[in-house]
Amino acid sequence: MDFLSENVYIDAGFQHLCESVFVRLLQIVGTSIQVAIRRETTDINEMVERRVADNDDVISMESGSRREGFRLEGSDLDYMYWLNDHRVIFDMFQSEHYYTENKTLILFDNSESSPGFTLLELLTPTTNRKVQSACVPMNARLYISSSLYRQDIQAHPFPGSITHGPCESGEVEGIEYDFVHCFASDFWPRSASSWINRCHSWPDREVVNEIVRNGCHFVPIGHPIGLHEQEEWRISFSLAEHKLVHSMNHCQFLTYGLLKIFLKEVIDKQSEETNKLLCSYHMKTVIFWVIQQNAVPLWCSQNLLAGFWVCFKLLLKWVYEGICPNFFIPENNLFLSKVHGSAQRKLFLQLHGLYKKGLVCLLQSPSIKSYINNVLYNPRLSICTNEDRMMxxxxxxxxxxxxxxxxxxxxxxxxxxxxxxxxxxxxxxxxxxxxxxxxxxxxxxxxxxxxxxxxxxxxxxxxxxxxxxxxxxxxxxxxxxxxxxxxxxxxxxxxxxxxxxxxxxxxxxxxxxxxxxxxxxxxxxxxxxxxxxxxxxxxxxxxxxxxxxxxxxxxxxLNNYTCYINELTPEQQFALLDNIKLDIPLFVVLHFVEFLCYRHIDTTLAQAALEELQVLVHHDSGLFIDDVDRDISWEILGICQQMTGNLQAALHSYQQSLTQFPWNKIQNATQMRIQELHFT
Incomplete structure (x- = not known):
């Protein structure tokens, strides 16, 4: 293995090093049991919601790294949304599968688009005003403009949200989110049929069939140098990618995790000029190709770094050539709009510099460094890779x-x-x-x-x-x-x-x-x-x-379609307008209910319950009240204070509620209560 430095043992020492990094990745990424828990609970939740959805509902699906089973620090919260009564078809024959009285059909038209992109023609009438307002006439036909739809559909759910590619992006209490509104198709695109034929060894036929059966999505972003950039849509294989990641063995999944860590902690730290050229989607694409091409004969803990290095070398080759082939549609070059020219050359030189160092380049990763050093300086160190004993x-x-x-x-x-x-x-x-x-x-x-x-x-x-x-x-x-x-x-x-x-x-x-x-x-x-x-x-x-x-x-x-506590009716009604469920800390509800009950039984005990609530809201440091729930917690304290006639304290609590992160979307209810105080 010529890529190993002289400080790394090639045989038993190399295996020892792999096992050490493997153990560290189990701690960062999770054990196979933890990852299974994350995936299976999400899967069953979406399965229930999908089956109870009405025809005119908006369907949601968690996507991205969290859906894949990661809980890495800084992982985005990604969600896809689509109209259940709108479907994309690839030819007119597929319209026979739908009852057009309750389904709006949209026709795929990539005749003038680059691979992986398409125009969407509105075939049947729609009652959705956002879709209607996004339609533009072209060649005597009506097409849904991706840029207009993206502009009309985005709701800016939290302060500071911005448009980022096809997504509405922002940050909630340190967690970044990406929400994308798209269209769904129950069919597999013909432009990705070559992928089906490539699947000889991975994934297995059952997974392939399930992926094809589940179809694909279309997200509102056009090809950056296409003829119809403002109108085009990109084919999204998010659901297929989830299935592929879930079909990996745990060593492969940990290797994927190591690639994500390596990107964030090593590659992106090389220079500001190149730190936005590569993304985690490129890392996912790399490991998909490596697994499918059987480039690594055995994926196991003793061989983890060999798998990582094969992936890194393929990434280096792609950057050198300026071509990153989409896993499903290889003709779609994922590097086309970013990795080219002088930026491409600088990125290649940086990656090649890391390559020449061998696996020692992993020492630049703060998350991995100490575990590599432990093995390098203590070659006889005993390492346990048994997951059951670790957790x-x-x-x-x-x-x-x-x-x-x-x-x-x-x-x-x-x-x-x-x-x-x-x-x-x-x-x-x-x-x-x-x-x-x-x-x-x-x-x-x-x-x-x-x-x-x-x-x-x-x-x-x-x-x-x-x-x-x-x-x-x-x-x-x-x-x-x-x-x-x-x-x-x-x-x-x-x-x-x-x-x-x-x-x-x-x-x-x-x-x-x-x-x-x-x-x-x-x-x-x-x-x-x-x-x-x-x-x-x-x-x-x-x-x-x-x-x-x-x-x-x-x-x-609280499910805001029904009333639980009469005193919270305004908050529930306003939260419902944003399709938000009220999240209230358990101990806040406990003291609130005690206060409401004791008011009719013992005023002294009612005051005691109010004082307990006040101490909790004023002084809790995150143990009983999560940061995102402080808006409703201050609100409830204000309601109780207003009921006792302490209007000054109530005003202070309502004002505090308005300064918190608007997680529960109750600001209008708070403003209404403040207005009431002024007329009391």
Whole structure:
């Protein structure tokens, strides 16, 4: 291996070095179990949402590195959105697959476009105003302009959001996001048919068939030097790429992770002039080609760096030639608009300089450096690559319950929609599911039961039909208690909210007291906060279902299509306009409900509950209130203060709410409450 420096052992020493880096990557990227948890919980969440979606819904899909299973520091949050009632077809024969009364058809037309790009012709009428306003006439036909659609559809959800390529980009509490609105096709493009024929050894035929069956997407960005840059759309293979990454073995996935780290910590640090020329998509493309071409005979921990080096050499070759072939459509050169001319030459010289150093160039990576040095200076160092011994039971549980929380967010719009969710989950229970997906469905069922209980109550409130109200009330109580029985500790909070809403204050307080006892347990796992030793002592070795019931608590997420607490109606209504669910810290809701109940029972205890809430909101440093939830936390404190007549304190709290990051989209409700104070 001529690329190794003289300081690296070629045989056993080289394997030792590979294993050391392998262990470090397990720590940074995750074990195979952690990665499986991330992927499978996301998959089952999207599967449920896709099946309950109505024809006129907007479909969302997480994409990018997080969907692939990465949780690297600085990883983007990427989402794709498309209209469920619009579909792209590649020829007129494919229109036979659709009932055009409820589907708008769009025709693929790449007759004047470069490989990987196309024009989209509107074939059938659309009622969507954003699509209508983006249409432009060309050659006696109507085409959807990518630039106009991108401009019209972007909602600028958070302050500072900008247009970046086809995406709407920005940053939320240090996490960058990319949202892209696109169109979907149920068919595989003929321009990518050569890829199907190349798949002899990887991926296997089952994966290939699934990828082709799932079709592709079209994102609003034209070819930079195309004839119709403002009107063209780029073919996106995001869904196919997820499937390919998921079909990698874990060593291949870790190698992909190492390439991403190497890009960020080494290549991008060479000079400001070249640090934007390469991106993680190029790294993904490299490893796809290397795996498919069988350039590495064995992908395993002892050979990890050999795989990395083959990828690096291919990248170097591409930069030298100025050609990076898209994995699905090789004629589409991903370097065409950036890596050329003097910038290309400088980038090649920098990469070649790293290449001449051999694997020692990895010492420039702060994340990897110490692990390489340990082996270089301690060749007899014992290294354990057993994943099970690296991660504790608590660490894996924390990963699992965190991912479940992040992927459980059901918002049925009405009772019929609730029933549709139940029916979907019922059907899915009979399908082959992983243990993580079963737990995910369990959590989802609890969530739907809670939404249904409040929806049912709100339907029959004030109807004057006492018998129906009584029956609905019994059913709601039963559903909430059932959800708490197989949900987690915080699910009891919904029972307390329900009793508070239905003027059964003592029953509500009974549950808040029970919740407080459970939250005081030393082994509690609240979000990602946990004492590993005490958690293991409390529930170690038990089933995940038992652990979730006895030791796990989440924040409270309100489905804004139904009312949970009357005093939060304005906040829910304004958040609903932005299609946002209210995220409220559990301990804030706890003190809020106590305050609302004690006001009717004992004013002294009501004041005590308010003081506890005030101390929490004023002084918590992130343990009980996440930064993005400070807007609603200050808001609730202000509501309580206003109810006690302390208008000055309420005004201060509302003003504080307005200064927080607008995660819950309640600024209009806050402004409305401030106006009320001025007229009080």
């Amino acid at each position: 504790s039971e608590c660490d894996h549980d924390k990963e699992l319950f965190s991912e479940i929380d992040g992927n459980t967010s059901r918002s049925p719009r009405d009772l019929d929609h609730c029933i549709k969710y139940f029916h979907t989950i019922e059907l899915m229970i009979g399908e082959p599911l992983t243990q993580y997906q079963v737990l995910m469905l369990q959590r989802s069922t609890a969530n739907i039961l809670q939404s249904t209980a409040f929806t049912l109550h709100n339907i029959y409130t004030n109807t004057g039909l006492n018998k129906q109200m009584y029956i609905a009330d019994r059913m709601s109580c039963h559903m909430l208690k059932l959800a708490a029985k197989f949900g987690c500790i915080s699910d009891m909070m919904y029972i307390a909210m329900f009793f508070c809403k239905t003027i059964r204050y003592r029953e509500a307080l009974y549950f808040t007291e029970m919740i407080k006892v459970k939250l005081a347990q030393p082994g509690l796992m609240y979000r990602r906060h946990v004492d590993p030793e005490r958690y293991t002592e409390a529930v170690g070795g038990q089933s995940w279902s038992t652990k979730m019931r006895q030791a796990v608590a989440y924040d409270i997420r």
